[in-house]
Amino acid sequence: MRTAPRITVPAGLIANHDDMPEGEGGPEWIAGLPDLAARFLDRWGLRLDGPGAHGAVALVLPVRREDGSPAALKLQPVTEESVGEPHALDAWGGAGAVALLDHDAATGTLLLERLDSGRSLMDVPDVDSALLTISELLGRLQRSPAPAGMRRLGDVAEAMLADVPEALAELTGADDRRLLASCAAAVRDVAGEPGDRLLHWDLHYENVLAPLPGSDREPWLAIDPKPLVGDPGFDLLPAIGDRWDEVVATGDVERAVRRRFDLMTDALGLDRRRAACWTLARVLQDSLWDVEDGESALQPRLIAVARALL
Numbered sequence: 001m002r003t004a005p006r007i008t009v010p011a012g013l014i015a016n017h018d019d020m021p022e023g024e025g026g027p028e029w030i031a032g033l034p035d036l037a038a039r040f041l042d043r044w045g046l047r048l049d050g051p052g053a054h055g056a057v058a059l060v061l062p063v064r065r066e067d068g069s070p071a072a073l074k075l076q077p078v079t080e081e082s083v084g085e086p087h088a089l090d091a092w093g094g095a096g097a098v099a100l101l102d103h104d105a106a107t108g109t110l111l112l113e114r115l116d117s118g119r120s121l122m123d124v125p126d127v128d129s130a131l132l133t134i135s136e137l138l139g140r141l142q143r144s145p146a147p148a149g150m151r152r153l154g155d156v157a158e159a160m161l162a163d164v165p166e167a168l169a170e171l172t173g174a175d176d177r178r179l180l181a182s183c184a185a186a187v188r189d190v191a192g193e194p195g196d197r198l199l200h201w202d203l204h205y206e207n208v209l210a211p212l213p214g215s216d217r218e219p220w221l222a223i224d225p226k227p228l229v230g231d232p233g234f235d236l237l238p239a240i241g242d243r244w245d246e247v248v249a250t251g252d253v254e255r256a257v258r259r260r261f262d263l264m265t266d267a268l269g270l271d272r273r274r275a276a277c278w279t280l281a282r283v284l285q286d287s288l289w290d291v292e293d294g295e296s297a298l299q300p301r302l303i304a305v306a307r308a309l310l
Helices: 011-017 027-043 085-092 127-142 153-170 174-190 244-248 253-268 272-292 300-309
Strands: 059-064 070-075 100-104 109-113 115-120 197-199 208-211 228-230
Touching (some): 027 059, 027 070, 027 109, 085 100, 085 109, 127 197, 127 253, 153 174, 153 228, 153 272, 174 272, 244 253, 253 272, 253 300, 272 300
Antiparallel strands (some): 059 070, 100 109, 115 208, 197 228
């Protein structure tokens, strides 16, 4: 019987999981990761093909399938954010996104098309070109019908608004409290119409990769969705707020934010007032998470985006 070699879990991934909330990974999940990897290397007839890479939560191992073709084995805990990933990838069918080759719902393990991890939109010098690429990808992904049972933005918005009073009490600055309250008011304006599009939720520059050299795939493909069903405006902030040093370098941060926002909303054909409200919802979401993590002040980047759009 074939037995896969045991992997070494990267120290950075171990550290990331040290303080993970219960149910989202943690040291227990890390301890079982070598056995989990071996199990799926054997189950899917894979062999390791180089060192793995990791983000905040998941480990991705380059592998070869039994026919010699390259693939990527993604190992991650099953969480509210990750549980819909295979269903979204299946709905997209490799059009504009990495192709799903196999998955195991019980463990959240995915077998994916291997892309070129060394070439992302972060490497494209012209930020406008990169932003248009992301906008085009978002438009294509959002046109796919949403699978049944996905998380819904209406529920997310309701939960956020319920958390606002407690978060306001934790912020020490009066300006921060006013800004957070204004974001919450913008969300209330649109919460009754949360939308029905299939959203990626986390499409920033490093989550758009090139295919492997020599493949016949399209030039750029989205990876690592945290899908939910909702309004397309909720998908804008990751790209607007990425490569932030280039925003700061313009000397007029709020103007640069509005320029990015206008470029994306034009490309996607979105109503700007509605898109601004849902972008402010993302500012609210990120700020609530920061407060939950013990912060008592808003991030300067989030403050700048909110001021630009309010």
